[in-house]
Amino acid sequence: MTKLRIGGPSALGAVELKRVQTQLTVNLDKEQALLDFVQQTLPPPGTKSGVPTPDGMKILQAEMDNPKSLVDWTRFASLREGGAEAFKKAHGAFTAACEVEGAVIELNRALPKIGTLDTSQEVGRFLLSEARYQYQARLEILERVDRVVQMVEAAPDAPGVAAFPKAELNALRNQLQLDLEDLLYAHGPEVKKPRRTFDAGFGNYKPAPPKPKYLDPTPAAQLPARVALTPGEVTDLKDAAKGLERLLKSPGLEAKILAFAERQGNAEPQLIKMLGAFALLVDEATTAPDYRYVQGHSLPDRAHYRARFHAKPSSRNDTSRQVLFEALAKVMDAKDPVAVGEKVVVEHFLREVGFTAAEIKNSKASFASISRALEDEAFLPLRYLNEYEIRYQYKSVSQEMEQLFRKVTTAFVEGRFEEWKANQPAAEWQLRSLTPEGRAAWHAPLETQREIKDSKGQPVVLKTHEARGFERLWVTKNHTGSHGFDHPIGTPCLLAYLTNPRTEAIIVEDPRWPQHAGRMYMRLLERPNGKPVMFVEGMAKDNEYPCQTDAEAALLNHAILKAKAIGAELVISGYAESTVKALGLKTELKHAWQSRFVLTPTPLVEATVAFGPHDWVHTSDSECSPNRDPYHYLGD
Amino acid sequence: MSRHRLELEGSRRGAPTIKRGLYDGLFSKERSLTEVLGAEPATLASLRELAHAHYHSGRWAQCVAIVEGLHALDAPELWDPIMLSRCHQELGDPERAAICARIGEELLALAVNGRSEGASS
Numbered sequence: 082m083t084k085l086r087i088g089g090p091s092a093l094g095a096v097e098l099k100r101v102q103t104q105l106t107v108n109l110d111k112e113q114a115l116l117d118f119v120q121q122t123l124p125p126p127g128t129k130s131g132v133p134t135p136d137g138m139k140i141l142q143a144e145m146d147n148p149k150s151l152v153d154w155t156r157f158a159s160l161r162e163g164g165a166e167a168f169k170k171a172h173g174a175f176t177a178a179c180e181v182e183g184a185v186i187e188l189n190r191a192l193p194k195i196g197t198l199d200t201s202q203e204v205g206r207f208l209l210s211e212a213r214y215q216y217q218a219r220l221e222i223l224e225r226v227d228r229v230v231q232m233v234e235a236a237p238d239a240p241g242v243a244a245f246p247k248a249e250l251n252a253l254r255n256q257l258q259l260d261l262e263d264l265l266y267a268h269g270p271e272v273k274k275p276r277r278t279f280d281a282g283f284g285n286y287k288p289a290p291p292k293p294k295y296l297d298p299t300p301a302a303q304l305p306a307r308v309a310l311t312p313g314e315v316t317d318l319k320d321a322a323k324g325l326e327r328l329l330k331s332p333g334l335e336a337k338i339l340a341f342a343e344r345q346g347n348a349e350p351q352l353i354k355m356l357g358a359f360a361l362l363v364d365e366a367t368t369a370p371d372y373r374y375v376q377g378h379s380l381p382d383r384a385h386y387r388a389r390f391h392a393k394p395s396s397r398n399d400t401s402r403q404v405l406f407e408a409l410a411k412v413m414d415a416k417d418p419v420a421v422g423e424k425v426v427v428e429h430f431l432r433e434v435g436f437t438a439a440e441i442k443n444s445k446a447s448f449a450s451i452s453r454a455l456e457d458e459a460f461l462p463l464r465y466l467n468e469y470e471i472r473y474q475y476k477s478v479s480q481e482m483e484q485l486f487r488k489v490t491t492a493f494v495e496g497r498f499e500e501w502k503a504n505q506p507a508a509e510w511q512l513r514s515l516t517p518e519g520r521a522a523w524h525a526p527l528e529t530q531r532e533i534k535d536s537k538g539q540p541v542v543l544k545t546h547e548a549r550g551f552e553r554l555w556v557t558k559n560h561t562g563s564h565g566f567d568h569p570i571g572t573p574c575l576l577a578y579l580t581n582p583r584t585e586a587i588i589v590e591d592p593r594w595p596q597h598a599g600r601m602y603m604r605l606l607e608r609p610n611g612k613p614v615m616f617v618e619g620m621a622k623d624n625e626y627p628c629q630t631d632a633e634a635a636l637l638n639h640a641i642l643k644a645k646a647i648g649a650e651l652v653i654s655g656y657a658e659s660t661v662k663a664l665g666l667k668t669e670l671k672h673a674w675q676s677r678f679v680l681t682p683t684p685l686v687e688a689t690v691a692f693g694p695h696d697w698v699h700t701s702d703s704e705c706s707p708n709r710d711p712y713h714y715l716g717d
Numbered sequence: 718m719s720r721h722r723l724e725l726e727g728s729r730r731g732a733p734t735i736k737r738g739l740y741d742g743l744f745s746k747e748r749s750l751t752e753v754l755g756a757e758p759a760t761l762a763s764l765r766e767l768a769h770a771h772y773h774s775g776r777w778a779q780c781v782a783i784v785e786g787l788h789a790l791d792a793p794e795l796w797d798p799i800m801l802s803r804c805h806q807e808l809g810d811p812e813r814a815a816i817c818a819r820i821g822e823e824l825l826a827l828a829v830n831g832r833s834e835g836a837s838s
Contacts, residue, residue, distance in 0.1 A: 134762070134794065136769040141796045144803060151802055151818035152825075160829050171828040172795050218744045225750060225789035232764070232786020235779045236771075241763030249754045253735050 138168045212268045212393070216261065223257045226250065266327075267368060269308045269388035295627045296536035298593040303625040305388035307595075310364045312456040315357035318342055324360040328367060329406045341413045355422040358452045359409065362426055365460035366401040366433045368392035372468040372567075379568045381624050383558055383596040386461060405429060423448035431494060434460060435467030440491075450496030457551035462566040462575075463490050469572050478685060478698055482576070485685055489579050499549060502582055510681045511583035512605060514613035515647055522646040523585075523605065529642060531635040533628070541592065543632060545639040548586045548600070553579060556586045559597040559623045563695070564688065573696045574688035578602070581683050587639045589620070589632045598626045601636040602689070603643060606678040609704065613649035614678055615640070616711075618691045619656030633660040641666075641714065652676065654691050655709030668712040676713070680705045749791035761792045768800075777804040795828055796821065 145154050145161060160167045229250060236242050264272050295303065310328075315321040322338035338356070345352055368389050380390050392398075408425045415421035430451045431441045454460065466486050471479035492501035503524055512520050526547035535541050548556040557564035557575050564574040578584050583605040591598045599622040606614045617640045620633040637653065637660060644651035653661055653668065661668055680687065680703050688696035692705045735753060742748030751761065764783055771780035781804045784797050798821030805814035 134765055134769070136766065137794050137796055137800075140769065140772060140800055144796075144799055147803070149806065151806065151815055152799060152822045156822070156826055157829060160825070167829070171825065215744070222743055222750070228782075228789040229750070229754075229786045232783045232789075235782035235786075236767055239763070239767045241760055241767050244757065244760045244763070246754050246756055246760075249735065253740075253753060256735050256740065 138165065141168070212264055212272050213274065216264045216268075216272045219257050219260050219264070223254070223261070226254050226257065230254070266308060267389060267392040267394065269390055270306050271388065271390060298591055298598070298626055298628065300384075300593070300595050304382070304384040304595065305390065307384070307387040308389040309368075309387045309458075310361055312357070312361065315360045316353070318353050318356065321353060321356040321360050325356070325363060325409065328360065328363040329402060329409070331406065338413070341418075345418060349419070351419045352422075354452065355412075355419055355426065355448075358426050358448070358455050359405075359412075359422065361455040362430055362433070362460075363402070363405050365455070365458075366405060366429075367398045369398070369433075369461055369464055371395050371397040372435075372465050379565050383458075383555055386458070386558075391461070401433060427451045430454070430460070434463040434490070434494075436490075436494075440487075444491070444494065446494040447496065450494060453496070454494060454551055457555075459493065459551040459554055462554035463493060465567045466490050466572060466575075471571075475571075475573060475686075475698070481685055482573075485576065485580060486572075489576070493551065493554070498553070502579070505580065505582050505684055507580075507682060507684050508582040511581065511683075513681070514607040514611055515605070515649070519613065519647040519649070522643075522648075525646075527639060527643055527646065529635070529639045531631075531638055533631045533635075535593075543589055543591055543598070543635040545587050545589045545635050548588055552588070553586070556588060556597065556600050557621075559588075559600055559621065562621055564621075570696075573686045577683065577686045577688035577696065580685065581687065583681070587636050587643075589635045589639075591626070591628070591632070594623070594626055596623060598623050598628070599632045599636065601633075601640065602691075603640060604689070605647075605649065606680065608650075609677055609679055613647065614652055615644040615647065615649040616652045616654070616678065616691070616707075617657070618654045618689070620660075630660050630663055633657060634664050637661070637664060637666070644714070651714035652707075653712040653714060654707060655711050656691070658712070661712050666712070667715045667717070669715055670710055670712055673706045673708065673710050676711050677704055677706050679703075751790045751792060754790075756790060761787065761790065765792075765794070772800060772804070775807070777807045780804050781808075795824060798824060 144150050144152065145157075154161070160171065163170070233242050233245055233247060233250070310324055315324055319335075319339065322335040322342075325338060326332070326334040342349075342352060342356075368391070370391055370393060375393075380386055385391075408429060412418050412422040412425055427444075427446050427448055428441055431444055431446060432438075436444065454463070467490050469486060471482055475482055488501070489498070492498040512523060515523060526549055528544065528546045531543045531545070532540050533543060554566060554575075557578065558566060562568070563570050564578065566572055566575050568574070578586065585603050587601045587603060589598045589600070599620040601620050602618045604616045604618075606616050608614055617637070620629070620636050622629055622632065626632065637657065640653070641651060653666075655670075678692070680692075680699065682701050683699045685698060685700070686696060687693060687699040690708060692707045693699075739748050739753045743750065743753055764787060768780050768783040768787070771777070771783065781801060784801055784804075787793065788797065798817045802814045802817035802821055805811075805817060
């Protein structure tokens with residue numbers, strides 16, 4: 082076993098030792114580290130007198146005479162000769178060591194572990210996330226409590242056990258288990274991950290072993306498990322009530338809701354729908370980050386949000402829980418609980434995602450659109466967009482940008498986003514190269530299918546479609562990219578996609594994969610001579626999804642059909658080179674400088690690396706060419 | 718409907734609770750488990766007597782359970798590892814017995830001889 086030396090001739094100082102003991106996760110040689118630690122903290126013998134139990138001394142004396150003893154007693158001649166006084170003196174030194182601040186806890190935490198061959202790693206507060214630290218610390222205390230429970234159970238009728246505070250022991254155990262459940266719920270299974278281990282010394286971080294290569298998508302192995310409520314889990318009255326009891330942390334609420342529902346003519350669909358939406362709202366509001374203070378905490382993909390990796394306890398979450406609890410009580414007290422409940426869900430959703438009181442009052446958001454927003458997990462992106470702090474490079478247009486964000490989120494919550502996007506003032510310019518039929522075809526989403534074989538030769542059908550509705554908010558979140566709604570650089574990239582009528586996204590879905598497998602942007606550009614061009618970028622693949630070429634091929638097939646439908650020339654980014662070759666498409670590779678396009682003005686921003694500097698304010702016509710030599714599709 | 722009318726807190730009444738300050742002290746290592754549970758020293762002493770009784774009568778497993786419980790409660794004695802060593806030896810677990818003997822021996826050496834001996838290199 083690797084070991085971290087503490088103490089000895091080249092001992093670390095006492096302060097450093099303490100730091101090591103309390104702040105670092107170390108893989109200790111459990112015996113040696115403990116001994117060294119005691120060596121550091123043990124004061125000279127006789128500093129303070131401890132009182133050993135007489136029977137303990139007798140046991141030790143008997144052990145000294147036991148021929149089978151594993152201890153080398155020749156080292157302790159003075160103890161044998163000194164008798165009881167020597168024992169008392171030694172024990173005094175020991176108890177004095179235990180009374181050194183912190184030592185008693187450290188020592189006693191280690192000893193039983195050694196007895197049971199457990200590991201002796203310390204919980205490192207600064208090397209674990211706060212949640213994992215809290216989880217590990219509670220788990221450790223729970224292990225100790227379980228030892229005490231075993232002790233109590235070992236002798237139920239003994240006088241010492243009878244006087245033992247068992248009720249408090251149970252209460253402590255329950256509290257620890259509740260805390261662990263809460264942490265697990267709030268942060269998902271990641272919170273249970275084993276601690277990092279360090280090789281000898283500091284800074285020698287041992288990275289995790291490489292992930293195995295998967296031929297087929299295996300979500301259970303590759304993605305974190307879902308923790309968030311699903312809409313399907315609240316379609317039943319009992320489930321919705323149970324969910325509300327758990328989320329509002331109010332024991333007995335389930336029974337109250339069921340009794341209330343019975344009084345209202347049990348299982349009325351509208352009532353169940355309202356309660357289900359309420360539960361989804363509580364689930365989101367009590368776990369969502371406070372984006373006014375926490376920005377740019379981007380997670381890799383949608384599964385991580387569903388596993389609630391973003392959840393960190395905050396006073397806003399607690400306030401939301403309290404406010405929503407009171408709101409639920411108000412609904413249950415109302416004469417027409419369904420109507421009141423629907424209104425409450427709408428108002429509290431808007432409030433939670435950052436609308437002001439005046440905006441809520443004037444909002445045309447309906448229960449149907451908000452309920453749909455909750456089912457489609459739009460809460461987090463909408464809150465981020467509303468509470469997003471405009472970053473440096475956009476300070477000069479911060480007001481326009483903020484207004485645009487507000488327009489986007491308002492259109493979403495009022496259920497008219499598609500109409501809003503298609504009728505943007507910029508649409509006339511951006512789609513001017515298309516015929517009226519071509520323009521209609523551009524707005525009409527296509528769907529395609531492509532059959533592939535998995536590694537065992539079984540057929541799998543990949544489906545593609547164009548993102549619409551709340552799905553647009555998540556379409557950029559299928560891989561670690563700057564276009565995600567909460568990427569540290571901010572949200573201009575997503576804003577460009579949401580507000581430019583010329584930009585749409587194709588999504589590919591694999592039945593074996595619980596989230597989008599990948600997406601591809603389509604952009605409608607034009608030649609300098611006015612002819613329409615549909616430019617597609619390479620696929621932005623979901624991080625963990627393994628079938629890159631198959632998924633990109635499905636997306637390119639979709640793009641070919643779309644280009645035909647709108648009557649535009651198809652140009653494929655050089656980033657998709659391998660798939661273009663794998664498909665054997667009839668294409669012509671042209672130099673980038675030969676492929677000049679006109680980039681028409683946007684409502685405010687454009688974002689792409691395929692033919693631009695990532696993201697920028699773009700409000701006038703300009704010519705551009707791709708950053709990589711593109712393939713011009715020549716037809717079937 | 719108010720929280721009071723919902724009677725949501727009713728079921729918690731009368732149940733023993735853990736004081737928040739003490740509970741939090743467990744994780745900041747400012748409080749021991751004994752303090753949090755409110756176990757009396759006399760209770761711990763009688764549990765230790767029970768452990769010794771088990772030891773003398775050869776009920777090794779019960780002795781181990783109690784001694785480990787006492788350690789979990791932050792109530793150790795210097796020779797506990799040596800006692801545990803004997804218990805594990807009698808229970809047929811030489812590996813655990815050897816580890817306990819080593820730790821007991823070194824602890825004893827430190828306690829008897831002080832800082833000058835037992836330092837590791």
